[in-house]
Amino acid sequence: MFFKNLQSEILASAILLLVFIVIRLLLKISIKKIGRKSGINDARIGLISRYTTFTLFLVFLLILAYIFGAELENLTVIFSSVFAVLGVGLFAVWSILSNITSGIIMFFSFPYKVGDKIKIHDKDAPIEAIIEDIRAFQLLLRQDDGDLVTYPNNLILQKAVTLVKKDAIEHFGDMH
Template sequence: MELYYVKIIETLVVITLYILLRRVVFNIVSKTLLRKLIHKSRGIVIRKVLNLLLATICGIFILVIWGVKQSDLLVFLGSILAVVGVAFFAQWSLLSNITSSIIIFFNHPVKLNDSIIILEGKDYVLEGVVVNIGLFFVTLRTTDLSEITLPNNIFIQKSIKNITQNFNEN
């Protein structure tokens, strides 16, 4: 009977750590939203992805605490990852765009309403204002009021000149 008490206490500790870590991560996301002036709906998507990741890790720890054999757990996770891997390989650009989206959210200096120039080559540039940074695409509004949509994985690879940032520094 004492064995179950220890497992219950360990489970409660893992759940408490999950809740605390989730709160810390959500606060970081909220601060990033405010600092980069990103649309709130974007934060919802990032929170869902990070919450799923944290919940999965928490679930694995709880399964280990309650005696699921690590070899059985690894076989199950390996099977799941194989199926997901095949699905993502078929949709490689989907995974690439989601990963790029998270990188843009946390580390990219461009934010909403910034005027930018994307240097495509010597003779071709894209110029516009960032009107949306989504999970898969970044949307620019050009000077002639048309919209250009760039996949996040392409956007993150391009050389970008931020006109707004240069203007505000002067």
Template sequence: MIFDFATEKYGHIIATVITLFIFFFLKRFSDSLVKRFGIKSDFPKVRIQLVKKYIDFLLWGLLFVVVVSIWGVKPDQIFLFISSILTVIGVAFFAQWSILSNVTAGIIVFFSFPFKIGDRIRIMDKDFPLEAEIKDINSFYTLLKTATGEKVSLPNNLLLQKAVVIIK
């Protein structure tokens, strides 16, 4: 009886060590991939670090779920816990949906949009057309500076919703 408990405990330890090894390998691989993409696309270091932070947060969450399941929490208990937490978070984000959409838009802008800091852009909006230079792209907003010197903070999700023209 004691022998079975000891071998089960060692099995959990070995599985946890293997999981940690895989986690750190994936973390290092994803960090280098984002860094190479950011350097190749000529993105500022701050933007690269921000996207690394998002991916690291996702990997840490995944590591937590895997380690908890290794140490004997039943899958249905994990899913019940996760769904309860996601429900609470979902209600909170529903109240502040723009926060989540801006963070998601910030990641999309980082990986797929053709403009970068220093470009002059024109936002095609019938009510409030805007022509400005991109000064910074953060996780929630993009900072623009107009020709008259005004600083405009534009939520990232608007960059996905509006037509944007890059001025050469």
């Protein structure tokens, strides 16, 4: 009796789940292609893929709630309240969010790759180093003296950067 009353909602949910899975698969394939074409490492590709899956999952939950009879006005109140609370809480960790957002921007438009030697034109602390890794929150940079520097993603997008030498990682390998 219970399932008979909810038959159309269950069918709509199953279709929604199938659509969710297909869209998620297409997004993962697209992100992987864009990442590989841009020479981005697999860890960053996986990170961006997880971000998109999480966002898609939130949309899935919103639509699912609507299918099961939640009023659109109630959903907007709930989601706006949740986002307001999250916004206040996340404001405290703005720097982390800024670095994550910068990491996403860098995924699509950062012109430098692992192995490139770059110079960051920072008047207080200029850095010339080889990009060893590009992570969600920071770049790992190896200086000529062997020191490892972590440089926040949000700062790298705010500073002028010069490509000193492409594929300098080969030179770095000779230092060991």
